[in-house]
Amino acid sequence: MESSHIIKRAKKGDKEALVHLIMSQKAEYYKLAYAYTGNKDDALDALEDMIVILYDKISSLKKDESFYSWSKTILANCCKKILKNKKKIIFMDTLTEQVYEESYGVKEQRIDIQNYLQHLNSDQQEVIKLKYFLDFDYKTIAEITKVSEGTAKSRVFNGLRKLKEIIGGEYYEKD
């Protein structure tokens, strides 16, 4: 397979090969980062952080075929780190500047759902974004979030239940 050859090259420190691997699934990577961060700038920042870590660690990747799930897990972690840092900032500066930046030009619908998601804990938010925004199956979600499939399912379930309490209306677990 072509990609396994490129993964081998990337493992030897070939930067172009690594970029090629990511770009060959660019939409998947970008959407994943976007689902987490909710904006283009942070998504691209997270992708940058990810590729630097991949470059450092790829030589220790044992199974070549798990490159994509491994790298997506790293991307998810990079996104979480960015979100965490951001949270800190908004917390400390009670000024309005960040808030302006946040809400400016954002579509109504998105503010809605993102606002509701804020009420969930970060684990629940994460699985709901992966499940509903990106349509990932539980196996993939479990891989990315490093928990068992059962835990992932129960997080989705509990998250939806909580959303229901906040928004009202019906809910059920989508399979």
Place this chain on the structure above:
Amino acid sequence: MKRIEDTLNHYKEQIDHLEVPEEMEIRLQKALDQKRRKKKPFALVASILVVFLLLSYNFNAIAYYSQKLMGYDEVINGTLQDLNEKGKGQEINKSYTFNNGIKVTLDGIMVDANNLIAFYTIEAPKGIAENHMLTPTLYIDGLFQKYHAQGGQGKANDEYTKIKWVHEFEPPHFFEKNMSFNFHFIINGKPQEGKIDFTLDRMKAMGHTIKQTINKTYTFEDRNLKIHSIRATPTSTVIKASLEKLVDKAQDRVRDRDLHALYEINLLANGTEVDRLGSGSSSSGGDIELELRYDALPRDIEKLELKVVKLQNTQELSKKIELQVDMKSLTTDIMGQEMIIKNVYQDEGYTYITLVTEESVLLDDVFLKIDHVLSPLDEVIEKGYDKVIVKEENKAKITYERILKFKGTGKNLELQINKIVYPKTYNDIIEIPIK
């Protein structure tokens, strides 16, 4: 459809229709390129200065070469000259000629545990008129990887037909033997590439004189500096360290600028400053990894110390400046840093203040009191950077100009600054234990 799922699906559709930004590939490439040595903007400017103002810059240090290489005395001095005199290094003396007559000769290389240094000459019989001829793009190809140039200096003759260059590269891995020296030029608008093969002679490599781990952490107010290791070779001394990121992020900060890594750290050997060769920093999320490079250490080392002169840190303060609309420019001082308020104007319900500071100074927690009402900072508009030569100190500094925008207009204006991020002077000395 159920309401929650509806809402979730609606957002999913938005994500599905997202277009991948065009710049994604370039940003990924850049992130990797910077991986090895992410130079601070100021370091970049400094290296350009080195190329063009070589004689005025006391750049005491790249290591160097075999039978004494002729003609490099003006390009190198200090350590390298000394090593050159002693015939350290490996002579190569191979050339490559482009079809327009430009000839590149790799005179020699010098290798130790910190660098590979290439000594080469570019000859252009018709003269090197254009800038791009001055600085070729370089790399050395090894078995599995490319070794990139990290910095260098050159000097042209008066006729501009010949330039002697000395360039540093990353040190080759222990298994490298057959390598090639590659260079790109833009000739008649087209990139052209040439290469010179050479065989590394390990017998000529110089290894290291001190190599030890330190692993000690020092605290500077709310930032930790961790010194990891030191490696001294006949050509240079490299100290690896990491610096904790600043917790705060200045309001006045423009995206994509990383000011966490600004620092000035000197190396003292037996109490005397060792020349700085440059430094690089990279960060992958957590701490900022620093690579501090200095000249080779003197022979008999009794005491080795690091002097932390400046480190970027935050400071709370309460600075109030009275302003008037359409006032003349005003120069003021904020924690010993010069701040120039260039102008103040009002337009369509907003008040705008143009101000200039050194690029490393950023403001946070900024308000404008307009007729006794506090207005928070609405937006920062970046105007740009400028290089200013400070004659008294004989050095250049980079200034940063921006416009602060506040909602509201009025007659009585007072700018209030409650926090700044700036290069704080410490002058603390850290002793490095040497065994």
